[in-house]
Amino acid sequence: xxxxxxxxxxxxxxxxxxxxKRTVAxxxxxxxxxxxxxxxxxxxxxxxxxxxxDSHGVxxxxxxxxAGYQEGSINxxxxxxxxxxxxxxxxVDSDRGLGTIITPKAMDIAIEKAKKVGxxxxxxxxxxxxxxxxxxxxxALEHDMIGVCMTSCPPSVLPTFGAEPxxxxxxxxxxxxxxxxxxxxxxxxxSSVAVNKIRIAGRLGAEIPGGWxxxxxxxxxxxPSQAPENVTLLPLGSDRELGSHKGYGLSCIVDILAGVLTGxxxxxxxxxxxxxxxxxxxxxxxxxDVEPFKVQMxxxxxxxxxxxxxxxxDRVLVAGLPEAEVEAVRRKEGIPLHPExxxxxxxxxxxxxxxxxx
Amino acid sequence: xxxxxxxxxxxxxxxxxxxxKRTVAxxxxxxxxxxxxxxxxxxxxxxxxxxxxDSHGVxxxxxxxxAGYQEGSINxxxxxxxxxxxxxxxxVDSDRGLGTIITPKAMDIAIEKAKKVGxxxxxxxxxxxxxxxxxxxxxALEHDMIGVCMTSCPPSVLPTFGAEPxxxxxxxxxxxxxxxxxxxxxxxxxSSVAVNKIRIAGRLGAEIPGGWxxxxxxxxxxxPSQAPENVTLLPLGSDRELGSHKGYGLSCIVDILAGVLTGxxxxxxxxxxxxxxxxxxxxxxxxxDVEPFKVQMxxxxxxxxxxxxxxxxDRVLVAGLPEAEVEAVRRKEGIPLHPExxxxxxxxxxxxxxxxxx
Numbered sequence: 001x002x003x004x005x006x007x008x009x010x011x012x013x014x015x016x017x018x019x020x021k022r023t024v025a026x027x028x029x030x031x032x033x034x035x036x037x038x039x040x041x042x043x044x045x046x047x048x049x050x051x052x053x054d055s056h057g058v059x060x061x062x063x064x065x066x067a068g069y070q071e072g073s074i075n076x077x078x079x080x081x082x083x084x085x086x087x088x089x090x091x092v093d094s095d096r097g098l099g100t101i102i103t104p105k106a107m108d109i110a111i112e113k114a115k116k117v118g119x120x121x122x123x124x125x126x127x128x129x130x131x132x133x134x135x136x137x138x139x140a141l142e143h144d145m146i147g148v149c150m151t152s153c154p155p156s157v158l159p160t161f162g163a164e165p166x167x168x169x170x171x172x173x174x175x176x177x178x179x180x181x182x183x184x185x186x187x188x189x190x191s192s193v194a195v196n197k198i199r200i201a202g203r204l205g206a207e208i209p210g211g212w213x214x215x216x217x218x219x220x221x222x223x224p225s226q227a228p229e230n231v232t233l234l235p236l237g238s239d240r241e242l243g244s245h246k247g248y249g250l251s252c253i254v255d256i257l258a259g260v261l262t263g264x265x266x267x268x269x270x271x272x273x274x275x276x277x278x279x280x281x282x283x284x285x286x287x288x289d290v291e292p293f294k295v296q297m298x299x300x301x302x303x304x305x306x307x308x309x310x311x312x313x314d315r316v317l318v319a320g321l322p323e324a325e326v327e328a329v330r331r332k333e334g335i336p337l338h339p340e341x342x343x344x345x346x347x348x349x350x351x352x353x354x355x356x357x358x
Numbered sequence: 359x360x361x362x363x364x365x366x367x368x369x370x371x372x373x374x375x376x377x378x379k380r381t382v383a384x385x386x387x388x389x390x391x392x393x394x395x396x397x398x399x400x401x402x403x404x405x406x407x408x409x410x411x412d413s414h415g416v417x418x419x420x421x422x423x424x425a426g427y428q429e430g431s432i433n434x435x436x437x438x439x440x441x442x443x444x445x446x447x448x449x450v451d452s453d454r455g456l457g458t459i460i461t462p463k464a465m466d467i468a469i470e471k472a473k474k475v476g477x478x479x480x481x482x483x484x485x486x487x488x489x490x491x492x493x494x495x496x497x498a499l500e501h502d503m504i505g506v507c508m509t510s511c512p513p514s515v516l517p518t519f520g521a522e523p524x525x526x527x528x529x530x531x532x533x534x535x536x537x538x539x540x541x542x543x544x545x546x547x548x549s550s551v552a553v554n555k556i557r558i559a560g561r562l563g564a565e566i567p568g569g570w571x572x573x574x575x576x577x578x579x580x581x582p583s584q585a586p587e588n589v590t591l592l593p594l595g596s597d598r599e600l601g602s603h604k605g606y607g608l609s610c611i612v613d614i615l616a617g618v619l620t621g622x623x624x625x626x627x628x629x630x631x632x633x634x635x636x637x638x639x640x641x642x643x644x645x646x647d648v649e650p651f652k653v654q655m656x657x658x659x660x661x662x663x664x665x666x667x668x669x670x671x672d673r674v675l676v677a678g679l680p681e682a683e684v685e686a687v688r689r690k691e692g693i694p695l696h697p698e699x700x701x702x703x704x705x706x707x708x709x710x711x712x713x714x715x716x
């Protein structure tokens with residue numbers, strides 16, 4: 001049933017990642033973003049596209065970022081600063097800067113701390129959307145560190161037994177280096193399903209499976225049904241019997257660590273600047289020898305992949321593997337853009353006098 | 359449907375927590391465990407009973423710990439030591455010591471580190487069962503810290519699309535202090551359901567809901583059925599459509615942080631000492647002011663609890679609230695022990711010449 005939600009790329013336009021990145025960076029510069037920051041923001045979006053995480057790539061996010069800059073809700077030149085700091089911890093006021101730009105910088109602070117004391121952990125308040133959470137977690141990989149990223153989002157998900165959304169989709173991302181295998185990269189919302197899958201189903205008039213959504217009174221819809229207009233998501237686990245209290249609890253953890261702990265409020269605080277973030281880096285060397293760790297991560301990954309598959313499946317995947325496979329293809333063949341998206345980018349470039357490289 | 363799995367306490371014997379604790383400590387001492395460690399081990403088990411987490415209390419765990427000491431797989435006087443250390447991190451070789459005894463000590467190391475540098479993180483290899491994971495996380499609360507605990511267990515859970523168990527139930531526990539509300543205490547396996555719920559269903563001949571188990575060929579059983587003899591658990595999310603790749607990924611994270619990172623192997627390594635652990639403490643003061651944080655945690659918890667409930671439910675819970683409510687009752691009325699359990703403890707005390715206080 002999942003296959004039907006994939007947007008067909010038969011009519012897609014293929015664009016080289018570097019061309020897309022420099023074009024997007026040009027648009028960011030026209031929003032008043034300094035060149036180096038513009039390139040960073042573009043890199044975050046294009047890596048999502050390269051890895052097949054289209055929901056967080058250029059197609060899905062650029063428009064809203066441009067709108068945010070234009071309406072003034074995102075600050076193009078934020079005076080972001082560390083407002084509290086210890087050797088292993090820091091808290092950042094991001095001054096309404098875009099999360100795709102501030103979060104990598106906060107992650108770099110966490111990495112520097114982890115180099116010195118073994119672990120670095122940074123919270124980010126007064127923040128805006130950070131794009132694909134795993135981008136920031138993956139920044140730790142080249143330093144032989146484990147990277148973590150979480151983000152507390154505005155409410156769209158019900159607590160178990162509840163009839164009102166109190167939590168965001170609140171994703172958790174973790175990246176772990178291996179030696180020859182692709183790094184383990186987990187990046188998932190703590191809701192049962194991503195909201196864009198339901199939007200796509202709605203557009204296609206497709207039936208959605210049970211366990212994704214709640215009815216208006218808060219009851220989990222556990223049978224296949226048409227996608228409703230007003231979407232309220234269920235936590236991972238769908239209902240109490242299947243463990244939704246676990247998905248709900250995990251979402252709460254994200255809301256606390258990336259929300260309350262920042263001192264800038266949690267997801268459901270009315271008028272809270274819309275996002276709060278949390279990043280961390282753990283130096284592997286601080287716990288055990290790096291080389292044997294990476295060799296064992298290879299062995300662990302191969303063990304998972306060599307698991308005998310259940311009927312109807314070719315193979316067992318491990319987080320980060322399918323994304324690495326897509327990335328290898330797209331770096332060579334280019335990123336498939338829907339013609340409407342390519343058109344919108346060209347139009348936007350035209351309006352802003354940006355050189356569109358495709 | 360969940361209610362039917364609760365063991366009736368109509369015929370239970372009620373024992374005061376302190377009497378149970380000192381009796382259990384007496385049994386541990388006879389296993390060769392030093393008195394202070396014996397009391398700590400008993401405290402971990404009895405707190406589980408007090409909080410209604412009967413699966414990890416005296417009834418369910420004491421017998422296996424006694425067997426472990428008697429057959430020599432658990433070391434009563436481990437020469438545990440920190441084998442690597444930085445200001446924020448440490449790795450411990452627990453020398454086959456019981457996790458209920460070594461993990462609190464590792465958590466104390468993490469807390470001391472967090473006092474000094476803001477964050478402390480300790481991995482524990484060569485380890486044994488740690489009881490209720492949240493016990494260790496909760497140790498951080500009185501220091502105005504957030505506590506984390508994870509444990510990598512022997513395989514019983516399928517990876518998504520897989521037909522062979524590769525991961526343990528791999529729980530994640532986090533404890534966060536509040537001011538007047540009970541602390542937020544999350545403690546859950548990353549599998550769809552706890553294995554003991556299925557065992558109880560099997561004993562009662564009850565039907566189990568869909569989404570808990572896999573058939574022998576690895577296919578998720580998504581309809582209600584009788585509990586099979588050979589139980590293979592599904593990850594949280596049950597099947598791919600409902601998000602089992604998320605539960606699977608979370609379980610992998612635990613296996614990496616509490617397994618591979620210890621340097622003593624992951625859950626599926628043949629012959630690995632059966633468990634690996636991970637604890638962490640985050641000093642709230644290192645990120646933001648403690649008092650406003652705790653006040654906001656109260657506000658956050660009340661916001662969750664005051665969510666309008668869905669039909670069929672009285673109220674919305676928050677992790678740690680039901681456990682705190684049970685604890686208040688059981689501290690007053692005593693811990694309900696099944697007569698067979700009470701009898702087994704009395705018999706064991708008789709055999710070991712331990713003074714049974716009930």
